[in-house]
Amino acid sequence: MNRILVHLLTALCCALMAAGSLATAPPGQALTAIDARYAQLGGAAGRLGAPAGAEFCGLRNGGCQRNYQRGSIVWSPATGAQPSYGAIRQTWLAYGSQNGRFGYPTGPEVCGLRDGGCYQNYQGGSIIWSPTTGARISVGAIRARWASTNFENGALGYPVSNEECSAGTCKQRYQRGLITWTARAGTVLSRDIDVASSSVVVVNKRRPLSPARYAPGPLVGVGGPSLRSDAAQQFTRLLADARASGVAMVPVSGYRSFDTQASLYTSYVNQYGRVTADLISARPGYSEHQTGLAIDIGNSNGACGLQECFAGTPAGAWAAQNAWRYGFIIRYPRGQTSVTGYAYEPWHLRYVGTTISSEMRAHRLPTLEHYMSLPAAPSY
CATH class of the missing domain: 3.10.450 (Nuclear Transport Factor 2; Chain: A,)
Incomplete structure (x- = not known):
């Protein structure tokens, strides 16, 4: 659900609840919009706690406010009654509260974002918070x-x-x-996304390596093939845990130099033609394998090696369920050829680090292009 719809639904909900509170007020005692919102938020048992003073008005643009133990509720004719608390409130106060660049809050604090984040919208922008980054203006x-x-x-x-x-x-x-x-x-x-230091660099048919003959370092062997040291460390753990689970997984192909990739690509062109070769192999200078962050895996008995049916084998199924725990993703997933430019390859793992692999899984982002908000790269 997008943020605009969230705010529309929230505003409608608040209006209905406020109307209901006014309708049920004791005879001769009309609740203000702030009172109604406070009741809606749980009163003294809610996040705001007990009142810390009386409601006062005369604020900017005809606004009113009431303070509580752990925050306040501010009201204006244009924005209604909105709660304000926590780190987001402190940042809003630091920028002059309703008298500053943000003006009044236009909705409540909304949480449940990626990595436990929250945000609150204001007349002049937004303040967004996460446990690792704190409250920042936007x-x-x-x-x-x-x-x-x-x-x-x-x-x-x-x-x-x-x-x-x-x-x-x-x-x-x-x-x-x-x-x-x-x-x-x-x-x-x-x-x-510097390729020399980052694990999130995106290499595809529209994003070649620079320089074309880039070579990562240092490389570490992982049972035959080699990977960049950070990827190698995590893949070694992945391989050991797979085997400990009874899955006879083996590494097939890791780092490839520019020249090795050129030879492989040429062999595919000669065998299948350029159109098919471009669907199953990267041109030299455009290959993820050249970064040292990609590795192809297989079963020790060779079942469905480098074929789509690999997904249904023990190694393929284990990787699909667990590779993300070690910072790897299936780089060319089913149904994403129009984005990645390559056929489905359930055996091709790409190291991106555990933070990104976890985020991609949690938010169901199928490719690095989706994660990095990059355009599709179906062709060169």
């Missing part, structure tokens, strides 16, 4: 660009700094990148 053109990447669920994750402006340039840093704004260039998004 406003203007930079917020709009972040929204275009699917907010905290996209390539950038949560903001880790507030928007800062100086000499005509504004910038805000996120968990995996930076958005910069100037009047001349508008917003510019920079992602932290």
Whole structure:
């Protein structure tokens, strides 16, 4: 459910409940909108706690407020009565509360976001919080660009700094990148996906390696094939746990150099033609195997080796259920050829780190293109 719909439903719910509270008030004692909202939120037994003073009015644009043990409820004719508490409230107060750039809250705090996050919308923007990043502001053109990447669920994750402006340039840093704004260039998004240091680099038919003959280091053997050291460490754990579970999984192919990939691709072209070769093999300089972060797996008896039926074998089924626990994803899943450009490969595992593999699983994001909010790459 998108955020706009959430707020519309919340506003309708609050209006109906407030109307019901007014209708049942004792004779001669009319409840204010703040009283009604307080009752709706559980009164003294709720998150706000007991009242800490009387309701007072005369605020900006005809607003009113009442304070409680653990927060407040603020009301204005334009926004209704909205609760305010916790770290998000503290940030709102630091920016001048209703007298500052945010104005009044337009809805309640909404939680249940990715990684346990919460947000609250205001007349002038939003404040978003997560346990690892704290409460951060989100406003203007930079917020709009972040929204275009699917907010905290996209390539950038949560903001880790507030928007800062100086000499005509504004910038805000996120968990995996930076958005910069100037009047001349508008917003510019920079992602932290350096292939030499990141496990989330995306290599596909529209995103070649740079340089084309890139070679990772250091490489570590994993029973024949090699992987970049961080991927190798996790794959060694994965392989040991699979075998401990009675699954005779074996590594088949890991790191491939530019020249090795060129030879493999040429052999496929000669055997199947270029169209089919492009569906089952990357051209040199475009292969995930060249990053040292990808590995093909198989069964020790060779059952369904490098075939779609591998998904139904012990090794294929175990990987589909458990690879994410070790930071690996099935990079080319079923039904995503129009996005990845490759046929379904249940044997092709790609190391992205446990944070990203867990997030992709939790939010049912099938490919790195989806996770990084990148366009589909069906062809070169």
